[in-house]
Amino acid sequence: xxxxxxxxxxxxxxxxxxxxxxxxxxxxxxxxxxxxxxxxxxxxxxxxxxxxxxxxxxxxxxxxxxxxxxxxxxxxxxxxxxxxxxxxxxxxxxxxxxxxxxxxxxxxxxxx
Amino acid sequence: xxxxxxxxxxxxxxxxxxxxxxxxxxxxxxxxxxxxxxxxxxxxxxxxxxxxxxxxxxxxxxxxxxxxxxxxxxxxxxxxxxxxxxxxxxxxxxxxxxxxxxxxxxxxxxxxx
Numbered sequence: 001x002x003x004x005x006x007x008x009x010x011x012x013x014x015x016x017x018x019x020x021x022x023x024x025x026x027x028x029x030x031x032x033x034x035x036x037x038x039x040x041x042x043x044x045x046x047x048x049x050x051x052x053x054x055x056x057x058x059x060x061x062x063x064x065x066x067x068x069x070x071x072x073x074x075x076x077x078x079x080x081x082x083x084x085x086x087x088x089x090x091x092x093x094x095x096x097x098x099x100x101x102x103x104x105x106x107x108x109x110x111x112x
Numbered sequence: 113x114x115x116x117x118x119x120x121x122x123x124x125x126x127x128x129x130x131x132x133x134x135x136x137x138x139x140x141x142x143x144x145x146x147x148x149x150x151x152x153x154x155x156x157x158x159x160x161x162x163x164x165x166x167x168x169x170x171x172x173x174x175x176x177x178x179x180x181x182x183x184x185x186x187x188x189x190x191x192x193x194x195x196x197x198x199x200x201x202x203x204x205x206x207x208x209x210x211x212x213x214x215x216x217x218x219x220x221x222x223x224x225x
Contacts, residue, residue: 043216104154
């Protein structure tokens with residue numbers, strides 16, 4: 001079993017939909033949870049990150065962490081065609097396990 | 113505006129050739145990373161460096177080596193390219209101790225024939 005599991009999709013939704021992207025993980029030492037967005041032919045860029053459990057909101061994006069279930073989510077409200085990209089989760093611990101482990105990425109397509 | 117640049121966007125090489133991929137960052141970052149990205153496998157860490165002349169193996173270092181002679185430059189070397197090294201190669205950098213935000217370059221699509 002991989003440390004981080006992420007459904008590669010593609011996930012296709014109409015404009016304006018609420019999108020839910022998810023990752024599950026097995027390593028309970030993970031403390032930091034990041035979401036990156038990668039447009040076609042570009043490198044990933046950080047969207048947001050959270051520490052430990054709870055929610056974090058940034059505009060139309062909400063990151064949610066449930067450490068008891070080892071499950072993290074990224075919600076996108078009022079999705080736009082410009083949100084079409086691959087979304088990668090990345091998780092890391094602290095101390096000696098500081099290098100992030102990335103999920104495979106989920107391809108999202110928002111059609112007008 | 114922070115920037116990580118990679119020497120080539122597309123590269124085609126033949127089996128057995130020595131290949132150099134160059135990465136330069138202008139942010140004075142201490143840490144630099146090389147990943148490869150393959151469909152279905154995601155991002156996998158090849159090597160990283162936390163200081164000039166320092167390097168650590170990542171998850172898949174076999175067949176690769178790296179060089180960091182200057183702080184801003186991190187090179188990935190394929191000593192004898194093979195077809196299974198056909199991939200997208202991504203370079204990233206971070207400030208020392210700040211691993212949550214990695215700044216990535218645009219990637220080099222390497223094809224080995």
